Amino acid sequence: MNTSQSSRRARPLWVRLHGSEWVSSVALLAFMALMLVPIYLMISVSLRSEADSAANPFGLPLEPMWQNYVLAFQNMHYLRSVGNTLIITILTAVLTVLTASMAAWAIVRYTRRWTRTAYQVFVAGLTIPVFALITPLYKIMQQLHLLDTFAGVILAYTALTMPFAVFFFAGFLRSVPAEIEEAAAVDGCGLLRTYWSVVFPLLKPATATLSVFVILQVWNDLVVPLVFLSSDSHQTVTLAVYGTIGAHSFSTAQLLPTLVLGVIPLFCIFLLLQRYVVAGIAMGAGK
Amino acid sequence: MIRRRSALLLILPAGLIFFGFVIYPLLRGLQLSLTDASGMGGGKFVGLDNYLAILKDRTAMTALRNTAVYTVVVVVVQNGLALLVAFWLYKLKRVRNIVRAGLLLPAMMAFVAVGYLWSFIYSPLGGPLDTVMDALGLHSLEKVWLGDPNMALMAIAAVYIWMYTGYSATIFLANYLAISPSLMEAAELDGASGWRRFRSIDWPLLAPSLTINITLSVIGSLRVFDLPFIMTSGGPINATQTLSLVIYSRSFTDFRFAYGTALAVVLLLLTAIVGVTQATLLRRREVDL
Numbered sequence: 353m354n355t356s357q358s359s360r361r362a363r364p365l366w367v368r369l370h371g372s373e374w375v376s377s378v379a380l381l382a383f384m385a386l387m388l389v390p391i392y393l394m395i396s397v398s399l400r401s402e403a404d405s406a407a408n409p410f411g412l413p414l415e416p417m418w419q420n421y422v423l424a425f426q427n428m429h430y431l432r433s434v435g436n437t438l439i440i441t442i443l444t445a446v447l448t449v450l451t452a453s454m455a456a457w458a459i460v461r462y463t464r465r466w467t468r469t470a471y472q473v474f475v476a477g478l479t480i481p482v483f484a485l486i487t488p489l490y491k492i493m494q495q496l497h498l499l500d501t502f503a504g505v506i507l508a509y510t511a512l513t514m515p516f517a518v519f520f521f522a523g524f525l526r527s528v529p530a531e532i533e534e535a536a537a538v539d540g541c542g543l544l545r546t547y548w549s550v551v552f553p554l555l556k557p558a559t560a561t562l563s564v565f566v567i568l569q570v571w572n573d574l575v576v577p578l579v580f581l582s583s584d585s586h587q588t589v590t591l592a593v594y595g596t597i598g599a600h601s602f603s604t605a606q607l608l609p610t611l612v613l614g615v616i617p618l619f620c621i622f623l624l625l626q627r628y629v630v631a632g633i634a635m636g637a638g639k
Numbered sequence: 640m641i642r643r644r645s646a647l648l649l650i651l652p653a654g655l656i657f658f659g660f661v662i663y664p665l666l667r668g669l670q671l672s673l674t675d676a677s678g679m680g681g682g683k684f685v686g687l688d689n690y691l692a693i694l695k696d697r698t699a700m701t702a703l704r705n706t707a708v709y710t711v712v713v714v715v716v717q718n719g720l721a722l723l724v725a726f727w728l729y730k731l732k733r734v735r736n737i738v739r740a741g742l743l744l745p746a747m748m749a750f751v752a753v754g755y756l757w758s759f760i761y762s763p764l765g766g767p768l769d770t771v772m773d774a775l776g777l778h779s780l781e782k783v784w785l786g787d788p789n790m791a792l793m794a795i796a797a798v799y800i801w802m803y804t805g806y807s808a809t810i811f812l813a814n815y816l817a818i819s820p821s822l823m824e825a826a827e828l829d830g831a832s833g834w835r836r837f838r839s840i841d842w843p844l845l846a847p848s849l850t851i852n853i854t855l856s857v858i859g860s861l862r863v864f865d866l867p868f869i870m871t872s873g874g875p876i877n878a879t880q881t882l883s884l885v886i887y888s889r890s891f892t893d894f895r896f897a898y899g900t901a902l903a904v905v906l907l908l909l910t911a912i913v914g915v916t917q918a919t920l921l922r923r924r925e926v927d928l
Contacts, residue, residue: 373730373731373733376727376730376731377731377733377734380727380728380731380734380738381734381737381738383724383727383738384737384738384741384742387741387742387745387801387804387805388741388744390745390756390757390760390801391744391745393756393759393760393767394756397759406765408770409765409766409767409770410767410770447656450652451652451653451656452653454649454650454652454653455649455650455652455653455654457641457649458641458645458646458647458649458650459650461641462641462642462643462645462646464643464646467646467650470650470654473657473662474653474657477657477661477662479854479858479910479911479914480661480665480907480910481858481861481862481883481906481907481910482862483862483864483882483883483886483887483903483906484665484668484903484904484906484907484910485661485664485665485668485903486886486887486890486903487668487671487886487890487896487899487900487903488664488665488667488668488671488900488903489660489664490890490891490896491667491671491896492659492660492663492664492667507656507659507660508660510656510660511656511657511659511660511661512660512661514653514656514657514661515657518653543641543645543648543649547649568747571749572747572748572749572750573749574749574750574751574865575864575865579887579891589749590749590751590752593749593751593752593755594751594869597755604759607755607759608756608759610755611752611755611756614749614751614752615747615748615749615752618747618748618749619744619747621747622743622744622747626740629743629747630739630743630809633743633806633809633810633813634809634810634812634813635813
């Protein structure tokens with residue numbers, strides 16, 4: 353009550369701010385437009401002929417040349433690449449969510465010295481760059497016959513995301529009271545039953561945010577597939593973009609459709625699940 | 640409620656995966672870096688030879704310097720810009736959501752796609768950037784952006800900053816929105832405004848998000864690989880060579896596994912040292928406030 357009264361007294365200031373708010377809003381929108389120019393270029397040039405965009409890169413695609421996409425689509429083996437990436441991404445997300453949430457549950461609800469140490473070991477992994485272990489990891493994959501397999505890539509991604517996932521679930525679980533789980537235990541639920549029918553549903557919001565993040569990271573990554581996947585049939589979308597452009601001539605009518613096809617799936621996910629993406633970033637989710 | 644055996648069982652799957660594919664490779668890497676192993680067989684113990692070789696490796700030393708310069712530039716510019724944008728977004732409620740979504744879009748793109756897109760934009764043969772500069776009468780300032788040794792690293796840093804400014808701004812904005820509105824109004828009424836107000840009110844209250852943002856941008860830029868790999872492959876004359884790039888080429892192009900791992904250990908140590916120092920400094924600052 354007090355604050356609203358005092359802000360009313362300060363009216364002249366607010367009025368002044370209000371007048372300029374319109375101008376600043378337009379300025380901010382203009383800034384956003386400027387930042388989006390590269391993305392506009394990517395889409396518009398992808399729909400124009402080589403000669404047309406060379407004359408003026410900023411022109412509108414008045415007669416969109418969809419045939420540019422046909423070639424890119426074929427060169428990238430697009431459906432196969434998207435399928436492969438989907439398999440890797442979804443299985444990594446599922447494996448990470450299940451294992452990390454179980455571990456976090458034990459860490460938060462069974463506090464002993466060894467579980468605390470386990471937590472610290474997991475969290476210490478948060479800042480390890482993938483290049484710090486990629487060479488020995490390659491040798492290990494070779495010995496386990498996991499090179500050029502989806503299983504190898506999925507395990508590598510799961511391990512690399514594990515620190516953040518455990519950290520994230522543990523933080524979430526600490527804010528949830530243990531009573532519901534205890535009631536379930538009194539009712540005679542076994543461990544896995546309690547996890548699956550009580551804890552896992554409880555974690556839903558955290559699971560959604562984390563999954564969106566795993567998808568974002570895994571889908572866009574080039575390094576792991578570049579090093580661990582070699583056969584064409586296992587190509588991911590990022591690898592397809594890299595391979596197609598590396599192998600073909602550098603013409604805008606071929607280059608840009610490839611890029612658009614490469615980023616479009618995630619743009620769609622972002623538009624659909626924006627809420628979770630923003631929530632995840634706001635919580636300081638890793639990149 | 641959870642018993643000892645159950646706890647063990649619950650931690651086991653995550654622990655095994657993490658140990659097998661992160662901890663064990665790290666330990667194995669330490670050991671590998673002390674041998675002369677190549678792509679194929681094992682190799683014998685050679686002590687610190689690989690580490691001494693790094694000191695004599697011009698490319699590696701240049702890469703180390705480039706990585707440091709890149710990190711400093713990205714961390715300072717990206718966070719400064721993001722802070723401004725976040726402040727702007729905080730003030731303007733009506734356009735906030737749409738602008739935040741727009742600015743986040745570049746961060747949703749894969750590095751490969753961004754790298755090729757900007758190679759096209761920077762292209763010296765009628766690329767869009769030069770077209771704009773011609774139109775503005777700035778022809779004399781044009782460079783071969785990715786081909787000029789003095790320019791290439793900064794051109795790549797600019798791309799990274801373009802990608803992640805919206806991302807950092809989102810984190811700052813979340814922090815802004817969590818500050819109680821009455822506190823902000825009180826500041827307004829006290830007549831605090833402009834720089835002084837930012838300095839004494841906003842800045843200290845933004846400490847938590849600053850910690851997160853600086854940590855993320857340091858980690859992200861110390862490991863920089865994809866953009867120079869796609870845009871310049873480390874050239875011209877090693878001007879954009881980075882630590883991760885050298886680790887990759889030594890390990891998987893030259894198949895000098897042991898040497899590559901030694902470089903990886905250096906990257907790990909560097910990340911750890913920077914990480915610990917920065918965590919201590921930033922946390923102390925948070926406590927002080």
